[in-house]
Amino acid sequence: MNTVQYEVKDQVATITMARPEVKNAINEEMHKDLYDSFQEARRDSDVKVIVLTGTEGSFSSGADLKSIPIDQMDTFDHGEYLERTYNKLVTLLDDIEKPTVAYMNGTSVGAGLSLALACDFRFASPEAKIALSFLHIGLTPDAGASYFLPRLVGLGKALELGLGETISAEEALRIGLVTKLGDPDSFIHALKQAPSPAYGWMKKNMKTGLDDSLPEVLDAEVEGQRAAGKSDAHVKAVQFFLSRSKR
Structure with a gap:
């Protein structure tokens, strides 16, 4: 280039x-x-x-x-x-x-x-x-x-x-x-520590929140949380939290 x-x-x-x-x-x-x-x-x-x-x-x-x-x-x-x-x-x-x-x-x-x-x-x-x-x-x-x-x-x-x-x-x-x-x-x-896809959904949903209604934003949060909840980043974070709480 x-x-x-x-x-x-x-x-x-x-x-x-x-x-x-x-x-x-x-x-x-x-x-x-x-x-x-x-x-x-x-x-x-x-x-x-x-x-x-x-x-x-x-x-x-x-x-x-x-x-x-x-x-x-x-x-x-x-x-x-x-x-x-x-x-x-x-x-x-x-x-x-x-x-x-x-x-x-x-x-x-x-x-x-x-x-x-x-x-x-x-x-x-x-x-x-x-x-x-x-x-x-x-x-x-x-x-x-x-x-x-x-x-x-x-x-x-x-x-x-x-x-x-x-x-x-x-x-x-x-x-x-x-x-x-x-x-x-x-x-x-x-x-660099921001987890994916949670960061991408946060970015998308906050922009949605500027223009759309509350019910529409809540629906978007459901979709984003569903995707983030299945991510490796979330699973690893929860496992780490639980392992520390047992100490």
């Missing part, structure tokens, strides 16, 4: 956006490389946690505007481009049952920020600059930002951020946009 670095180490798949010359701006080739990398990490039974980050002090500067042919601006269909690229990638990210972590190690704006919002957790380096900058180029937030951001920070704050003001990592932490500041290594180590 030319635009993404993929590495698996100690049960963690690290997917690194690697176009440093444009602060990891996302073009069509990177879309394909990201999609393939997330699919590989999702399918690899040795991978317990997936981390998305960027090279050389940038997470991502968003969509690569230079990849849009200027001579075709009159006929270029931004909606069709979304359906072909971001929508497929963000849907995949949302469907992954394993824990996903975005390490926003620098500039995180536009669609780059959208990808971070689609991850389960977001860590930011203290110097990271964060902005939802779509309106600055006459476009509306996309790549799932309209879905994830209001759920994280509330509708009023999401609309305010949508105006495009750059905020600091500290402010992002204060409003709940990021999970913690600094390196996520210790958090990732803890996430």
Whole structure:
């Protein structure tokens, strides 16, 4: 892959956006490389946690505007481009049952920020600059930002951020946009202990709880608990608990 670095180490798949010359701006080739990398990490039974980050002090500067042919601006269909690229990638990210972590190690704006919002957790380096900058180029937030951001920070704050003001990592932490500041290594180590499939069902059911009725959520919990209750992780945990209680 030319635009993404993929590495698996100690049960963690690290997917690194690697176009440093444009602060990891996302073009069509990177879309394909990201999609393939997330699919590989999702399918690899040795991978317990997936981390998305960027090279050389940038997470991502968003969509690569230079990849849009200027001579075709009159006929270029931004909606069709979304359906072909971001929508497929963000849907995949949302469907992954394993824990996903975005390490926003620098500039995180536009669609780059959208990808971070689609991850389960977001860590930011203290110097990271964060902005939802779509309106600055006459476009509306996309790549799932309209879905994830209001759920994280509330509708009023999401609309305010949508105006495009750059905020600091500290402010992002204060409003709940990021999970913690600094390196996520210790958090990732803890996430590796999250049992499967219980984590995947927790993730799915909590998202269900945002939109569905209580009876629907209770039904989803029944389905999830039925699956988790038959898992090796649950059986081993109960056996360990019982063995300790006999001492």
